Amino acid sequence: xxxxxxxxxxxxxxxxxxxxxxxxxxxxxxxxxxxxxxxxxxxxxxxxxxxxxxxxxxxxxxxxxxxxxxxxxxxxxxxxxxxxxxxxxxxxxxxxxxxxxxxxxxxxxxxxxxxxxxxxxxxxxxxxxxxxxxxxxxxxxxxxxxxxxxxxxxxxxxxxxxxxxxxxxxxxxxxxxxxxxxxxxxxxxxxxxxxxxxxxxxxxxxxxxxxxxxxxxxxxxxxxxxxxxxxxxxxxxxxxxxxxxxxxxxxxxxxxxxxxxxxxxxxxxxxxxxxxxxxxxxxxxxxxxxxxxx
Amino acid sequence: xxxxxxxxxxxxxxxxxxxxxxxxxxxxxxxxxxxxxxxxxxxxxxxxxxxxxxxxxxxxxxxxxxxxxxxxxxxxxxxxxxxxxxxxxxxxxxxxxxxxxxxxxxxxxxxxxxxxxxxxxxxxxxxxxxxxxxxxxxxxxxxxxxxxxxxxxxxxxxxxxxxxxxxxxxxxxxxxxxxxxxxxxxxxxxxxxxxxxxxxxxxxxxxxxxxxxxxxxxxxxxxxxxxxxxxxxxxxxxxxxxxxxxxxxxxxxxxxxxxxxxxxxxxxxxxxxxxxxxxxxxxxxxxxxxxxxxxxxxxxxxxxxxxxxxxxxxxxxxxxxxxxxxxxxxxxxxxxxxxxxxxxxxxxxxxxxxxxxxxxxxxxxxxxxxxxxxxxxxxxxxxxxxxxxxxxxxxxxxxxxxxx
Numbered sequence: 270x271x272x273x274x275x276x277x278x279x280x281x282x283x284x285x286x287x288x289x290x291x292x293x294x295x296x297x298x299x300x301x302x303x304x305x306x307x308x309x310x311x312x313x314x315x316x317x318x319x320x321x322x323x324x325x326x327x328x329x330x331x332x333x334x335x336x337x338x339x340x341x342x343x344x345x346x347x348x349x350x351x352x353x354x355x356x357x358x359x360x361x362x363x364x365x366x367x368x369x370x371x372x373x374x375x376x377x378x379x380x381x382x383x384x385x386x387x388x389x390x391x392x393x394x395x396x397x398x399x400x401x402x403x404x405x406x407x408x409x410x411x412x413x414x415x416x417x418x419x420x421x422x423x424x425x426x427x428x429x430x431x432x433x434x435x436x437x438x439x440x441x442x443x444x445x446x447x448x449x450x451x452x453x454x455x456x457x458x459x460x461x462x463x464x465x466x467x468x469x470x471x472x473x474x475x476x477x478x479x480x481x482x483x484x485x486x487x488x489x490x491x492x493x494x495x496x497x498x499x500x501x502x503x504x505x506x507x508x509x510x511x512x513x514x515x516x517x518x519x520x521x522x523x524x525x526x527x528x529x530x531x532x533x534x535x536x537x538x539x540x541x542x543x544x545x546x547x548x549x550x551x552x553x554x555x556x557x558x559x560x561x562x563x
Numbered sequence: 564x565x566x567x568x569x570x571x572x573x574x575x576x577x578x579x580x581x582x583x584x585x586x587x588x589x590x591x592x593x594x595x596x597x598x599x600x601x602x603x604x605x606x607x608x609x610x611x612x613x614x615x616x617x618x619x620x621x622x623x624x625x626x627x628x629x630x631x632x633x634x635x636x637x638x639x640x641x642x643x644x645x646x647x648x649x650x651x652x653x654x655x656x657x658x659x660x661x662x663x664x665x666x667x668x669x670x671x672x673x674x675x676x677x678x679x680x681x682x683x684x685x686x687x688x689x690x691x692x693x694x695x696x697x698x699x700x701x702x703x704x705x706x707x708x709x710x711x712x713x714x715x716x717x718x719x720x721x722x723x724x725x726x727x728x729x730x731x732x733x734x735x736x737x738x739x740x741x742x743x744x745x746x747x748x749x750x751x752x753x754x755x756x757x758x759x760x761x762x763x764x765x766x767x768x769x770x771x772x773x774x775x776x777x778x779x780x781x782x783x784x785x786x787x788x789x790x791x792x793x794x795x796x797x798x799x800x801x802x803x804x805x806x807x808x809x810x811x812x813x814x815x816x817x818x819x820x821x822x823x824x825x826x827x828x829x830x831x832x833x834x835x836x837x838x839x840x841x842x843x844x845x846x847x848x849x850x851x852x853x854x855x856x857x858x859x860x861x862x863x864x865x866x867x868x869x870x871x872x873x874x875x876x877x878x879x880x881x882x883x884x885x886x887x888x889x890x891x892x893x894x895x896x897x898x899x900x901x902x903x904x905x906x907x908x909x910x911x912x913x914x915x916x917x918x919x920x921x922x923x924x925x926x927x928x929x930x931x932x933x934x935x936x937x938x939x940x941x942x943x944x945x946x947x948x949x950x951x952x953x954x955x956x957x958x959x960x961x962x963x964x965x966x967x
Contacts, residue, residue, distance in 0.1 A: 271783075271784060272780055272781065272783075272784045275780035275783065275784075276776075276777060276780050279776035279777055279780060282776060283774065283776065381608060388613060388797055388800065388830070390800065390830070390831065390832050392832065393804075393808070398807070398808060399808075399810070400808060400809055400810045407783060407809055407810065409805070409808035409809050410808070411808050412776075412808075478773075481773065481774075481801060481804060481805060481808075482773035482797070482800060482801030482804060482805075483773075483797050483800040483801065483831075485610070485613075485797055486608075487609060487610065487771075488773075491771065491772070491773060523776065523777055526777030526778075526780075526781075527777075530740065530766060530767040530768070531740075531766070531767065531768040531769060531772055531774065531777060531778065532740040532767055532768065532769045532772075534777070535769065
């Protein structure tokens with residue numbers, strides 16, 4: 270029973286990582302139908318920015334400063350990729366896929382040349398190092414913190430999308446790009462804002478990953494596949510669906526580990542998503558859009 | 564049109580990044596002119612780079628020292644360095660490139676058993692010779708590989724004997740999911756059962772995996788006396804980090820690792836792994852002039868705080884063993900060299916005098932070390948005598964023998 274409860278918590282913890290890693294993808298994919306293969310490298314960038322921030326500001330508050338730094342840094346990088354590459358290729362989805370994959374390789378190699386192939390380590394501050402025990406479940410503080418951050422990011426995104434003007438514009442473009450453009454919305458700027466926001470969230474996710482493992486040039490690669498799974502299963506472009514899918518997949522992977530090894534559980538995860546898509550091709554939440562009617 | 568150009572640019576940049584991974588050093592045919600080409604094939608990128616780059620450095624150091632001293636049979640060594648990129652199929656591809664287009668006389672390299680298994684058919688087909696520097700699971704016996712790293716009876720079993728002697732009766736086995744951890748654990752399980760002790764659990768994580776929450780929950784449930792860890796590469800950092808966060812630091816739950824040396828401890832932050840155990844055939848803290856001389860030479864070239872590890876010393880001694888064997892055989896021909904190497908007798912190395920047995924594996928001692936806060940190991944146990952290598956464990960693989 271203890272093991273089951275522990276794994277349930279671990280599932281939620283995994284879900285929070287999946288969610289942070291996939292929110293940005295869901296946003297850009299939902300809005301622009303752009304498959305951003307370089308999304309994993311935004312995680313990596315966030316991790317390295319956290320490491321760099323901690324070199325400048327060691328101590329307890331370092332990680333709190335690293336979060337906005339990573340967000341802004343990754344958002345800026347996302348902005349550059351969007352402006353220089355994706356905007357010019359947006360009419361051709363396959364080309365964006367290849368080009369962003371190229372960007373992913375370039376960024377990985379750049380990190381390798383700049384920081385070395387050996388990973389760097391981000392030490393969690395003392396207040397994130399311990400663990401609390403609750404009804405037989407051991408909860409590491411760092412994982413609790415990550416869940417908190419994921420919830421806060423989700424709440425923040427919901428606020429932006431539902432309550433602000435930019436959110437209104439994003440929803441309008443998401444529903445019907447042509448019509449939104451015809452009513453005078455600067456579609457290109459909405460795209461840019463969403464892409465920056467998504468990349469920023471990925472940068473933040475990178476800081477969270479750094480609390481649990483090493484930061485290496487290939488750190489993003491381990492999360493890009495689950496992130497795509499979450500986006501596909503969630504229903505394209507739906508934040509609610511993405512959240513639900515992240516929780517389902519996280520808990521599924523963790524509970525599967527009760528019976529099988531980690532590597533087998535990853536295989537089962539793929540099988541699960543394939544079966545799920547067979548029965549519900551529109552994903553957990555279907556978004557009404559006229560995007561594909563055009 | 565502009566779009567086409569941009570795409571072209573993007574793909575060519577990506578292609579340049581890809582090709583930048585490979586092809587350090589030039590060509591040159593074996594034995595032609597006054598140089599002889601030798602291959603150095605380690606992962607310079609990817610999850611294994613943390614461990615393998617320094618093995619490449621040690622191999623290059625030996626090659627440079629040999630060149631500075633006049634080379635081998637009057638020829639200078641021309642090292643062709645290739646990147647295996649932590650990917651077994653890349654290792655196989657680069658091995659055949661080294662042998663067939665660079666015409667190398669021999670190759671030093673490999674780390675994971677998956678990479679060795681991938682290269683094995685290439686070396687057998689081309690009748691070349693691979694010098695493999697890392698401890699492994701045995702259960703293999705090829706005339707085209709010199710196995711200088713520990714066989715199971717030179718690392719895993721001495722570690723188990725030590726743990727049993729300390730009174731640890733219950734074990735939990737954790738490893739990366741590939742051939743070495745699975746085979747090593749198969750052997751360990753047979754010996755643990757034979758010794759009347761218990762295996763409480765066994766868990767595998769994909770190579771490079773970083774999520775250990777499930778493994779740690781199982782560990783907590785099973786409450787073993789000691790964990791035997793055969794994780795490789797970056798996964799170790801995540802494992803120890805999450806173990807510490809769950810309140811199971813090395814002081815609470817002893818961990819015996821087979822792939823963590825001084826270098827990995829330094830990269831992980833020695834604080835994180837302080838107090839955990841490792842079994843190797845060499846520790847940087849070993850006494851002796853030859854060791855001190857090697858450490859000084861390495862640090863002079865690669866940095867004053869560089870850590871020295873067991874696979875690095877094996878990589879280094881492999882180059883010297885090859886030189887000695889070539890000189891004994893008076894030929895660069897791989898078949899003559901491997902026969903000469905197996906009958907060389909003892910030769911001096913930073914880890915003391917060692918020799919190759921007739922089965923082309925190294926006769927060597929085993930040590931157990933405990934990590935200190937400065938990233939060095941305190942040697943807590945020593946096998947005393949040299950241990951002859953046994954590629955096939957008698958309990959796990961009964962009836963198999965290695966005769967070459």
